[in-house]
Amino acid sequence: MSLIEIKNHLMQVKIATLGSLCAIFKADPEMLRNMLQHWVNKGKVRKCMKKNACGSKCFKCPTLETEFYEWVDGRAGIAIL
Numbered sequence: 001m002s003l004i005e006i007k008n009h010l011m012q013v014k015i016a017t018l019g020s021l022c023a024i025f026k027a028d029p030e031m032l033r034n035m036l037q038h039w040v041n042k043g044k045v046r047k048c049m050k051k052n053a054c055g056s057k058c059f060k061c062p063t064l065e066t067e068f069y070e071w072v073d074g075r076a077g078i079a080i081l
Helices: 003-013 020-026 029-041
Strands: 015-016 045-049 067-071 078-080
Touching: 003 015, 003 020, 003 029, 003 067, 015 020, 015 078, 020 029, 020 067, 029 067
Parallel strands: 045 078
Antiparallel strands: 015 067, 045 067
16 A cells, blocks of 8 residues: 555545545554545545534544545645534
8 A cells, every 4th residue: 555546546536435445445543534634634635524424522433434534635624523
C-alpha cells in the first residue's frame, strides 16, 4: 500500500470509511490515519465524522465506521455528516 494507491482509491470512490479502507488495504487503522493525514495536509482529503443517529452520547458506535475520508482536492478540514 502506498500514498498513491490510497489517493487513487479515494479519487475513484470519493468517500470511504476508515473501516473499509482498512479492509481494502489490509492495514492497521493508525497506519492508515497517518498516511491519510498526508493528503489532508495537502488539502486533497477531508476527514469527516458521522453523527450518532440515535442522538445519545454513549459513543458505542465503532470509530472505524463513523470516521470517513472524502476526496475533495482542495477543500480541507473536518466535516460532520
